[in-house]
Amino acid sequence: MKQKIFLTRTLHDFALKELKKKFQVEIHKGKIPIPQNILKSKIKNSDGLICFPYDKINKEILQSAEKLKVISTYSVGYDHIDLDFAKKKKIRVGFTPEILTDATADMAFGLLLDSLRRISEGDRIIRKGKWKQIYGAYDYAGFDLQGKTLGIMGLGRIGKTLAKRAKAFDMKIVYHNRKKISKEEEEKLGVKYTTFDKLITQSDIISIHVPHTTETNQIIDIKILKKMKKTAFLINTSRGKVVNEKDLVTALKQKMIAGAGLDVFEIEPINKNHPFTKLENIVLVPHIGSSTKETRSKMAELTVKNIINGINGKKPIYSVGY
Numbered sequence: 001m002k003q004k005i006f007l008t009r010t011l012h013d014f015a016l017k018e019l020k021k022k023f024q025v026e027i028h029k030g031k032i033p034i035p036q037n038i039l040k041s042k043i044k045n046s047d048g049l050i051c052f053p054y055d056k057i058n059k060e061i062l063q064s065a066e067k068l069k070v071i072s073t074y075s076v077g078y079d080h081i082d083l084d085f086a087k088k089k090k091i092r093v094g095f096t097p098e099i100l101t102d103a104t105a106d107m108a109f110g111l112l113l114d115s116l117r118r119i120s121e122g123d124r125i126i127r128k129g130k131w132k133q134i135y136g137a138y139d140y141a142g143f144d145l146q147g148k149t150l151g152i153m154g155l156g157r158i159g160k161t162l163a164k165r166a167k168a169f170d171m172k173i174v175y176h177n178r179k180k181i182s183k184e185e186e187e188k189l190g191v192k193y194t195t196f197d198k199l200i201t202q203s204d205i206i207s208i209h210v211p212h213t214t215e216t217n218q219i220i221d222i223k224i225l226k227k228m229k230k231t232a233f234l235i236n237t238s239r240g241k242v243v244n245e246k247d248l249v250t251a252l253k254q255k256m257i258a259g260a261g262l263d264v265f266e267i268e269p270i271n272k273n274h275p276f277t278k279l280e281n282i283v284l285v286p287h288i289g290s291s292t293k294e295t296r297s298k299m300a301e302l303t304v305k306n307i308i309n310g311i312n313g314k315k316p317i318y319s320v321g322y
């Protein structure tokens with residue numbers, strides 16, 4: 001008998017075809033994200049689970065899994081999975097890093113460029129019929145990128161790739177990380193290590209690339225925002241919960257900082273009445289950092305490989321925890 005795989009939403013056709021060759025496959029077709037009670041009942045008799053960042057794979061869900069061997073998440077982030085409990089139950093966890101590094105770094109850089117040059121704001125001005133002058137000397141002036149200091153919070157794969165983009169735009173780059181990278185790598189990337197405090201006070205743009213953990217939860221709050229330059233921008237493509245959104249709204253309203261560019265939010269999706277949507281000095285995108293056709297297809301391929309390995313008792317290609 002074929003082993004059972006449950007998917008909390010659908011994947012690319014080629015990936016489903018591959019899975020169906022080997023397993024009995026069931027795909028959740030109802031409400032997204034899948035309601036917890038349905039997930040609980042489906043996981044009970046599944047050998048493998050393919051999930052997505054909005055699914056909450058918590059202790060309660062994992063407790064109901066009777067024979068689950070592997071969880072393969074279609075994401076680089078795994079903060080939606082209780083890794084400790086999965087480990088206790090000897091459930092392997094696969095994820096999809098590396099292949100989405102470029103796409104996500106591009107999105108961070110895109111938000112940076114858009115925020116400083118007011119691209120989305122300009123688009124709104126035209127669409128609302130508010131373009132009143134042909135050429136006003138001070139109208140819609142943004143900021144140059146050249147010579148500005150980019151502070152990268154978390155210099156992992158995505159942070160390093162963002163640094164390469166920033167270097168090509170002649171920006172100065174500082175970073176803060178738990179661990180300093182080697183001198184050689186610093187030179188190659190053109191980055192300098194700095195303390196968290198200096199990164200906050202001296203950067204013209206801060207881009208967040210740390211995972212959401214208990215230590216990073218709401219690490220960017222009003223105290224930190226007050227320390228930033230009044231002309232500074234905040235970019236976040238990691239996880240929304242790293243920033244205290246209420247405080248960010250206050251900082252943007254009171255012009256404590258110049259602007260922000262966000263791909264991620266405390267609770268997603270945000271609705272059209274969210275306070276962010278009332279502000280002009282923020283660029284919003286709906287968590288699409290890794291969403292290019294090429295990258296999403298590679299993620300599907302890796303998600304399938306990870307689950308096949310796990311079902312066969314091997315470590316997923318990219319594995320966290322057990």
Ligand code: DGY
Nearest residue numbers: 053074075076077290
């Ligand atoms: C990830 O892969 O974790 C991205 O944030 C979303 O898909």
